[in-house]
Amino acid sequence: MENLSKETKAGTLHGTYDPKFRPVVDAFVENFEKHDEVGANVAITLEGRTVVDLWGGRKERGGAPWEKDTVSIVFSCTKGATSLCAHMLADRGKLDLDAKVADYWPEYAKNGKEETLVSMMLDHSAGQPHLRTRLKDGAYYDYDYMVKLIEEEEPFWKPGTRNGYHGVTLAWTVGELVHRASGRRMGRFFAEEVAKPLGIDFWIGTPEEIEPRIAPMIFAEPDPAAANSKFTQALLTDPSSPAHLFLLNNGNANFNSRECHAAEIGSGNGISNGRGLAGMYAPLANGGGNLVGPDTLARMGRVAMATHEDATLLIPSRFALGFMKSMDNRALKNEPNSSCIMSEAAFGHVGMGGSIGFADPEARMSFGYNMNRMGAGILLNNRGQALVDAAYRSLGYRSNASGVWVA
Template structure:
């Protein structure tokens, strides 16, 4: 019979073997559904379609996805495939919608930029100029720029946000007015994962008779036939894909491909401490979950005008929005020039990353070229490359652990696009 010492020596190796067994099981023994790809790409962009299909073939896409690219105002790639709900064998169709998470923030940023152009807002003006009651409790000097660029000190709220409050903009306005900044505004960056949606909504309501959802719908979505919703009509819910979170085996498989993805594993440890900044940031509201399970596709939540994380659309909508805004004349050349460059390079102490940002947008380096846009939870992405005049969007309902340049499905597609179009590669 083995001694306790033998057991003690063997146990660490047994425990270490478990992750590898999970990866092997995922890679070689997971059941793969039939691959389904539809849409089109221009003849010289066949390798983009091949890369899109490859993500499904190797199991990196376990549900569905969409990819759309515009070049100088022309749509050159429009692909979709996989399943809107793999469990029920429901395929991803041309008009399938999914929750686009924080890429919604890019749509909200465009709304703010439009109001700046209309002289209703000024990036450098205090929010209190338009919303006097906001100045309470040390918020009097917070500028519009700081509010939309995660420098406000309001990355999380002390007030517990209920579903009833989130559906009532009057209650949310009062909550924000009573909140105190968690650090001196303008001195640090802390990602406003949820709060920016309510902050921007109330900012717009201060200069408009409508909120961000209605403004976006009436000024952009309806006018230009963009299938993106900040506040989804209940009758459109049947088109929404079911979101699934990755299993432990799938998470580990991403780490095996790119060890840098392990950086996101720290969230699990920090979330165990309910007093940590990140736990307070993404733990309130508690009813919005997207790590172990996903509640984001609850129809009651999707009807909320929450411009930080509850936008519903697809890659076609996001890419068209960016092409319209930054190439098609929705925003002036002067505004686009202003938005091209980041203004903040500070370290984000909430998510422990340094991402250049400004004007409500994120900035990504592509061989020295600043592409700007926004990432979203689970590997959603929308971006505009101003040098090549390229709008790119990718969405998926099978969430990933990695994000942006640490998401393997996205990186494969980006590389394929730039290689096929003979542009500077990532």
């Protein structure tokens, strides 16, 4: 292993890396020198061994240094953690993914949702991409309030007939299934069954003593190149659309607040770093470890839902059960930063602004990246994708022209 220590305009970069992964180091440094990275951590494991762990910059522009133990909100990367919990329960025979939701959660089975299957909650086809009810202030911090609203909501479409990204509601659809099947709320289940055994810094409902380590998010500036995207147009012109409701009917949630960090929002408020994300996915890149068996692992990585137009994101999307698969939308007009290109075997999840964590069982690699300056767009921006690309090039993969990285 070699050491990194480099001064940049954003601050000092530190870390260790296997020389084979020097392209990742170069991409990480370039993000700070050319792409306005402020603070970040990228980590990679290969066959369960850490081969890259780089961090640095600042927790805020001109502020304190980004330390090795600095963490941040990783937004929808949290969905990977929540989905993992559901699959662990399925692996133990506690949750049947092919059963009706009503078998575990009878109160949900009303107003057109009676035939919803557990798997539909995971593949974004349940028809609950958001809520039409105007949310009260602080709604996302009130777990029971959100569960009750979801129980009463009519689906946006007949469950199972199409998919649309459940950008926030997955916290209470899948989250409540984990609660019902395990007897523990999802945040506690994840802490006790995943984060603690793996020894990773990752919380869904973060203790107050961690707060000083959290780098606040620097929110993205609007991207003029995306002004004519279908998502932006729906957001601005159709108040009844999932796109509009997903981003604007949020109960004035402040994701930089202590109140939000302490809440249990299993779709979007996980606190971790690249090291924690890579650490969570490492067992899944190497046969499942003590988390899941081989049959469950195979199901986790298989495409379960793909569409030419996601009802929420309004771009083509590909999902496994609770995880994103490689999505290549580079050829679309007016849709910048709407791709996430991995190998066909890989599965994981991006977070709003550009964070990502995933497992690649074929390469036996896990990957995690978090940062505090969010990029615009729906999926990865050039900073995160450059790191992913460098990781695959380091392993000898030759091209992603097909929409997935191939050797």
